[in-house]
Amino acid sequence: KNQVEQSPQSLIILEGKNCTLQCNYTVSPFSNLRWYKQDTGRGPVSLTIMTFSENTKSNGRYTATLDADTKQSSLHITASQLSDSASYICVVSAGKTGNQFYFGTGTSLTVIP
Amino acid sequence: DTGVSQDPRHKITKRGQNVTFRCDPISEHNRLYWYRQTLGQGPEFLTYFQNEAQLEKSRLLSDRFSAERPKGSFSTLEIQRTEQGDSAMYLCASILGSSGMNEQYFGPGTRLTVT
Numbered sequence: 001k002n003q004v005e006q007s008p009q010s011l012i013i014l015e016g017k018n019c020t021l022q023c024n025y026t027v028s029p030f031s032n033l034r035w036y037k038q039d040t041g042r043g044p045v046s047l048t049i050m051t052f053s054e055n056t057k058s059n060g061r062y063t064a065t066l067d068a069d070t071k072q073s074s075l076h077i078t079a080s081q082l083s084d085s086a087s088y089i090c091v092v093s094a095g096k097t098g099n100q101f102y103f104g105t106g107t108s109l110t111v112i113p
Numbered sequence: 114d115t116g117v118s119q120d121p122r123h124k125i126t127k128r129g130q131n132v133t134f135r136c137d138p139i140s141e142h143n144r145l146y147w148y149r150q151t152l153g154q155g156p157e158f159l160t161y162f163q164n165e166a167q168l169e170k171s172r173l174l175s176d177r178f179s180a181e182r183p184k185g186s187f188s189t190l191e192i193q194r195t196e197q198g199d200s201a202m203y204l205c206a207s208i209l210g211s212s213g214m215n216e217q218y219f220g221p222g223t224r225l226t227v228t
Contacts, residue, residue, distance in 0.1 A: 004155075031213040043115065043204055043219030044156070051214065089155050098213015099144070099169075103155030 002027040004092050006104035013111055017080055021107045023073040023090030031098035034091040035064050035075045038106065044089055047075070080111045115139075117220035119205050125226045126195055133191045134223045138207030145188050146217070147180055148204040149173065156204055162188060163211075195227045 004025045013019050025033070032051050036044035048057045052068040061084075063076045077084055090104040116139040126132050138145050143164050148156035159178070161169045164185040174180075177195075182188040192199055205220045 034217075036219075041202075041222075041224070043117070043206070043221050045115065045219070046216055049214060049216070091155075093213055095213070097211060099161065101146070101158060101217070103148075103157070105153070105155045108153075 002092075002094060002100075002102050004090055004102050004104040006088075006090050006107050008107060009105070010108040011110070013080055013109070015080060015082055015111050015113050018076065018078045019080060019109065021075045021077075021088050021090075021109070023075070023104055025071050025073070025090070025092045025102070025104075027071075027092040027094045027102050029094060029096070030068065030071075031093040031095060033064075033066055033073050034093065035062070035073075036089045036091060038087045038089055040086070047088075077109075080109075082111050082113065085109060085111045115218040115220065117205060117207055117218050119203075119220040119223050121223060122221060123224045123226075125228065128197060128227055129194055131191065131193045132195060132225065133189055134203055134205075134225075136188045136190070136205030136207075136220055138186070138188070138205070139209070139218055140186075142207035142209045142218070143185070143211075144208040145182055146206045146208075147188070147190050148206065150202040150204055150222070151200075159190075159203075192225075195225075197227045200225055200227045 035047040038044040048064040087106040089106040094100040145162045147159040150156040162182040
């Protein structure tokens, strides 16, 4: 069964600290893996997209890693800001054309001053 | 603002009523997706269009749900005889082209509350 699991479910950190979110997947055939940020009441916004051949990709203070062998990904946020408070969703795209998307349940991150 | 718009942003309806949502994707985006998201969960796939053709529907899309994209531009999602379990955020997303690596742009969603 195609599944995407994320941990932790929720996380509270102090402003300025770093954090790492985890994503494990069992999706086949794998096309690519995406991380999205979703603010409360809004649609998700893309942070990174990685294929199986990419180990790491950065977008500002966000760095995603991918281990296609173990089917694990992580999203590392450095020097957190209050505006980073959001849900972070891991999405795995499957199929030959990558038209099928499997979403994790998200990690709710709260950054406190 | 991603360029994908949805209308209305919020809808409150009584159980048993029909509702229709509209999604306007980014111009020239040929792929359009509908998702449903409940509180604390990730979006769940409902259906997918390539241009005007509905290529895939989830088992979640019961007979009470229907989606159209008549001219390959905007799309509508209709729910007939709404139930309380239909209360959720309905998200629309669009993608340009056929590459699996292309960016998926989400709209702000329509929040449905069935009383």
